[in-house]
Each structure stands twice: as C-alpha cells, then as structure tokens.
C-alpha cells in the first residue's frame with residue numbers, strides 16, 4: 001500500500017499540519033510505503049504529480065484559510081485534475097483530509113472538507129473520510145502531551161476515525177472536533193500569549209495591532225471614457 | 230467604490246470588464262504577479278494592516294476598507310473560488326483583526342475598520358453540480374460573517390455570457 005502524505009501549510013518551520021501528520025504516521029499500517037510532500041507557495045514538480053497518481057492513498061493535511069482550502073493547495077488540486085491520466089484503468093486513489101483551523105470550533109472546517117469531496121468527484125478519486133480540528137495553534141504547546149489524553153483527547157478520536165477508514169477501506173462521514181479545553185481559556189491565552197506575545201517580539205504594543213493604515217496609492221481602472229478613446 | 234476581483238482573463242473578457250469596472254478598484258491576474266500567503270501573520274503582528282510580502286497586493290486590507298462592496302467573479306472550482314480569486318481573498322487577511330468575537334455561537338474576527346462591505350459573489354462554469362453550488366453558497370455566507378459584511382449575495386451562471394448579461 002502506497003500512501004502519500006501532503007503537508008499543505010505554507011509556513012516555514014514547524015506547522016500544525018505537520019504536527020497532525022507526525023501523529024498519524026505511527027498509526028498507519030506497518031507495511032505501508034509512505035512518502036511525504038510539501039505543498040506551499042512553491043509548486044510541485046512534474047514528477048511529483050506522476051508519483052501522486054501512482055499512490056493508493058493520499059492524505060492532505062492543511063490549514064483552513066477563509067473557510068476553505070488555501071490558494072496554493074487549491075492550485076495544486078486544479079493542476080492534479082488537469083493531469084489526470086487518460087488511461088481509465090488507473091488505480092483508484094482514496095483521499096483523506098486532516099484540516100486544522102485557528103478558531104476554536106473544528107466544524108468551521110466543514111466547507112474545506114466539502115471542497116475536497118467535490119474535487120474527488122471531479123478527479124474520479126474516492127473520498128475516504130476527513131476530520132477538522134479547531135484551535136490548531138495550540139498544538140505547538142502540546143508537543144509532550146500524549147495523543148488521546150488531556151487537551152488532545154479528541155484528537156485521539158479524530159485520528160482513530162481516519163485510521164479506521166484507511167485500514168478498512170470504508171468511507172466514513174467527516175468528523176469535527178476541538179481540544180478538550182475550555183473555550184474561554186483558549187480565547188484568553190490566544191489573545192494574551194499568542195497575539196500580544198508576537199506583537200512584543202516585533203517591538204509593538206497590543207494597541208498597535210489595531211492600526212488602520214491609510215489608503216496607499218492604488219491603480220484604479222481608468223474611467224470608461226479613457227477606454228473608449 | 231467597489232472592489233472587483235475576477236479571473237476573467239482566462240475567459241478573454243477583459244474589454245467588457247474595463248467598461249464594467251470603470252472607476253472601481255479592479256483586481257485581475259494580469260495586473261501583476263500575485264504571491265501566495267505564507268501564513269506568517271505578519272499582517273497582524275509585524276506591520277498591522279499591511280501584508281509583509283512585497284508585491285502589488287500587500288495593501289488589499291486598506292483598499293477594501295474604502296469600498297462599500299466586494300464583487301467576486303470566479304469560475305466555480307469544487308464549490309469554491311478559482312485559485313486566483315482565492316489567492317486574493319487569502320491576501321486580504323489584514324482587513325480584519327486577530328482578535329475574536331462570537332457570532333452565531335462561533336468564533337469570528339473583530340473588524341479592523343468601522344465600515345462594512347456587501348459581499349457579492351458571481352460564480353460561472355459549465356456543469357456545476359448541485360453539491361458544488363451548495364458548498365459555494367455556504368462559503369460566501371461564511372466569508373461574509375468573518376469579514377463582518379452587512380449583506381451577501383451569491384449567483385451562478387452557466388457561462389460568462391450569461392454572467393455579463395446579468396451584471397449589465
């Protein structure tokens with residue numbers, strides 16, 4: 001069984017999408033041949049697409065952007081659709097998705113999962129299942145917490161859900177969850193530690209984050225008369 | 230003023246668009262090469278309100294803030310926007326604040342600016358499925374909520390000709 005894992009986070013360094021892939025890997029069938037890809041602002045190479053079409057299982061792990069798939073990953077998905085091999089005897093690829101988002105509620109990932117499902121339909125792939133997990137930016141502070149306990153209890157269920165479908169080959173409805181952690185504490189720590197902490201590192205005060213930069217010189221479309229001239 | 234984000238270059242409809250978008254802030258893929266968002270949150274925590282990527286699209290938040298309407302004209306792509314229109318959306322993150330508020334029981338962003346936009350999305354494409362249209366409708370609704378839009382509208386067209394007739 002060939003499994004291709006795609007990290008669709010465009011960030012440099014550690015990513016929450018990568019965190020999820022790291023937690024998934026040890027749970028996959030031992031005999032699986034696993035390859036990993038990074039899809040960020042830099043496009044995949046031609047041979048990467050050929051390889052992806054030779055895989056049995058594709059796992060997409062990506063952050064939610066504007067309630068949907070981020071543009072660089074969407075670009076890769078459209079490229080993949082265009083490169084569909086004409087040979088209909090090609091093996092059927094099963095697709096799985098792990099979406100993580102910044103807001104607390106994991107079910108805000110629902111539309112991104114729908115987009116992946118619609119993509120599968122267009123490409124002739126089988127959609128296996130997916131999960132969406134909220135408060136993704138918490139992962140980096142939970143590196144030492146075992147999956148399935150404490151705030152990562154629900155992540156344990158989510159991974160189990162995905163792995164069961166990968167192993168059995170059965171389709172399952174997507175699953176949405178968030179850390180087992182009080183929402184108000186998440187909100188407080190995101191604001192105080194995460195945003196204000198980042199501002200401080202950049203020499204800014206919390207109130208600076210509310211700045212309203214003025215209108216820069218922009219190129220407006222010329223008035224209609226100019227066009228006709 | 231309206232901000233009109235479109236992918237009509239591919240459909241060869243630039244001359245129509247020039248007329249339709251006269252005097253508005255029109256954003257298309259032929260204007261300049263657009264970079265993808267790198268997820269660094271610099272537009273919130275380094276240069277608040279402005280993207281740190283140095284290209285023509287770094288001021289999208291401030292540009293949107295002087296508009297009363299954002300019109301998205303996009304090929305319907307798996308029930309979402311096409312890669313270019315999606316890219317522009319992703320680069321407007323600075324329009325909102327990193328801070329949270331609760332709307333309809335869920336977390337969303339606080340607005341950075343006092344003004345609110347109307348969000349209008351016009352999707353075109355041959356044989357869009359029911360499911361894709363459903364996803365697209367929900368997506369525009371969700372985007373409107375997050376951007377603090379006061380209203381939103383979604384419409385679908387089988388081809389660009391129909392779309393042009395409807396917008397004329």
Ligand SMILES: Cc1cc2nc3c(=O)[nH]c(=O)nc-3n(C[C@H](O)[C@H](O)[C@H](O)COP(=O)(O)O)c2cc1C
Nearest residue numbers: 009015016017063064065066067101102103136268
């Ligand atoms: C341009 C942009 C748009 C985003 N839009 C959303 C959104 O609509 N909803 C949400 O919950 N989080 C949103 N986020 C937050 C990311 O999904 C979140 O930070 C995620 O944990 C990043 O994961 P990564 O480390 O794998 O890139 C957005 C982030 C960026 C940079």
